[in-house]
Amino acid sequence: MASEVPAAGREDAIVGDAPVTTTSLQSGPRPDGPGTRTILVVDDDERVREVVSWQLEAEGFTVGQAGDGPAALQSIAALPPDLVVLNLSLPGLGGLDVLRRLRQHSRLPVIVLSGRNGETDRIVGLDLGADDYLVKPFSPEELAARVRSVLRRYDPPRIAESEERAVGSGDTQLRIDAGSREVTVDGRVVELTAKEFDLVTFLAAHPRLVFTRAQLLEHVWRSDSGCEATVTEHVHRLRHKVEPNPARPRRLLTIRGVGYRWEPGP
């Protein structure tokens, strides 16, 4: 684990060869109204940044751009946005490093853009802790939808106005606090056992990615021997604690013939 940090010092060396081709977030006092959110788009491809920014701005967001990892970190330090859209495969300081660095002292929402379709395996090993995940090529509308979704999930105001959850109608709010190892559903704390917590944490840290039972045994149980039925069974009990209707899972989905997948909230 110690081996994850030292890259910090090398940052400048790595970056030196990359010209900063970046528009940073507008500085000065934030002129936005109370409802306006700022998004930072990090991608080395300028066209991608432009298209994405255009779409997000059209939806009323304030958008900043960064062309590489260091620029992104600097931008975030200077004026933290409400959400970051981060391409994983950046040249130089990779997107994964940026994310890891970020996660060391912040819970800033991040949506990850993955270049290759089969990149799953590389992503899996690292507990990256992204809030959502998108494979290129994607449509700007889809990204915008995800942005809205993540922000909605993260928005504290939402809790205040969610009085009418009476009938158990629709949305369920689910929060995972890794620090206190507490999981909250609809404002109520649910008691999870150690394994249950590890499982839900792992899955939620890799939203939308499908894992086989064997993979879950490997990453959550950290054992190569072990009965796959155990995974099934834990999923079962987890659903009873976390899903509004365990018979019709909305978060912890079964992918028949493959395994399970975590679906981030609406």
Added chain:
Amino acid sequence: MASEVPAAGREDAIVGDAPVTTTSLQSGPRPDGPGTRTILVVDDDERVREVVSWQLEAEGFTVGQAGDGPAALQSIAALPPDLVVLNLSLPGLGGLDVLRRLRQHSRLPVIVLSGRNGETDRIVGLDLGADDYLVKPFSPEELAARVRSVLRRYDPPRIAESEERAVGSGDTQLRIDAGSREVTVDGRVVELTAKEFDLVTFLAAHPRLVFTRAQLLEHVWRSDSGCEATVTEHVHRLRHKVEPNPARPRRLLTIRGVGYRWEPGP
């Protein structure tokens, strides 16, 4: 962590060992207007490069050339083009290796030129992930058409102007996300069974290549015994989920007397 990132950093090393025998993409600041796209043509035959370049330039593209694999990789690293036209049978570092190397950290669109018509079998084993595929001899116009087609598919801007998809009239956008095993048609998620997903993924990974039912049984079902009617039947149900009009397939085409072929989008 040092071991996780290096893919990006090693790029130069990989490229460095190869003598540059190549006209590389023009360097310096890109002088193109916003609409201009750059294509890299990789072929060991200079005449082919010339003819293809001539045609593409006539259509308004900026074209770079590379005569072998290493040169191609270097060129791409130095100034990534918008699309690569890649001959599979390069001397030395083969085209397949180039493609594989490329795919390790990028989703750059690639059109593959295959020398022999019967090369299918060699291609099939490796999931090369090309975006389109052309058999020599081909007409330059045909290649140009394919280039335009692939770029159109990949271009995010396309989405901005496609407001009038209302009536489900013409173009259907189809996306396959291997990570979440989700297939999206026209923005709607369609539920596929495991086999259906495997089948469509395999076919789409080898655009335009015709496969017999036996080949599909071998590669998708991974069995040598098995009734070919099963393939037919799965194609049938797949069409109903994926094709706008299953009676007149636009993607999953029947090649009478042979088998099936996947046609990449318009």
Added chain:
DNA sequence: ACAGCTTCTCAACAATTCATCAACTGTGGG
């Protein structure tokens, strides 16, 4: 160290979904 508790594991069974294949129908090419 031990008792009492919780949690994990695994096997057995039930329920569901899906793949398969065969028989039939439709269609296009010669």
Added chain:
DNA sequence: CCCACAGTTGATGAATTGTTGAGAAGCTGT
């Protein structure tokens, strides 16, 4: 017009997942 091949449909069985319970293993507090 005929024949071969592809499309369509439905019944059946196999495979996968959900569910439950009982025993094993691990903790905690005394």
